Amino acid sequence: MSELIIRRVLIACDAACDIQEAVEGAAALADRSNAALHGVFLEDENLYRLAGLPFGRQVKLPFVAAQALDHDEIEKLSSAMGAAMRRSLAEAARQRGLGWSFDVVRGFPGAAALAEFEADILIIQEATRLFSGSWRPRSSWSELSEGYSRTMLIRRTMRSPARTAVILLDKQENRERILLAGHAVANPQHEVVVLLRDGTDSAIAAVSQAFEPLALASGRKIRWEVASAGMPNVLREIVQLEPALVVTGAGEKANDQVVRDLIAATRCDVLVVR
Secondary structure, three states: OOOOOOOEEEEEEOOOEOHHHHHHHHHHHHHHHOOEEEEEEEEEHHHHHHHOOOOOEEEEOOOOEEEEOOHHHHHHHHHHHHHHHHHHHHHHHHHHOOOEEEEEEEEOOOHHHHOOOOOOEEEEEOOEOOEOOOEOOOOOOOOHHHOOOOOEEEEOOOOOOOOEEEEEEOOOOOHHHHHHHHHHHOOOOOEEEEEEOOOOHHHHHHHHHHHHHHHHHHOOOEEEEEOOOOHHHHHHHHHHHOOOEEEEEOOOHHHHHHHHHHHHHOOOEEEEEO
């Protein structure tokens, strides 16, 4: 079993993202994989539509001063944030000696907005930045996991203290790819726990025998376990492990439901492998 080759990492942000945090995380992964970095800033069409409504207002705290939200203000905001992302991307790539590129697109958050961009992995920063010191809006990318057809890392935490990554294996045909993707994306310092949902001791032996040489070469700690019967029990096991990352496959209807369940039950990052 050989390494998963990641040649291009795509990072997508909008106005709600903590852009610096998102770019740094994407650049760190690209650096480990010696991959090129491509950034996309989405000018959210929903904001432009809001600015066109007669009741659209922006509120500035802590003084609770409201003023009209107009198209020109949105244009200035989007342009400034897009430029900020481009600068962050250029600097992160320069520091690591990575190739990089950047685009601005206008549309609605979702798979269609990113369909034209080729990448081995897409990173979405679902964890939003703080507004007025205490409030985080709901991510506009929260429904993307079901519409995007390629491997995607949903980043939902900022600098998690957790030290474990969980790889959930079912009877997927791309089981080897899920293992390799988890190995490539998980923090090198984290222990990896592999849960086999259809597992037996002999199944673990068969899968681990092919994967162990790669794990040993990287110095990574791997723990192989048979998961409890039933998805509710599996979810409880994962929650108890308090992981920084959960890795699973998707593509079939049943597997897509597993992704939805994992997102609902956890607050960690989720890697969806396709």
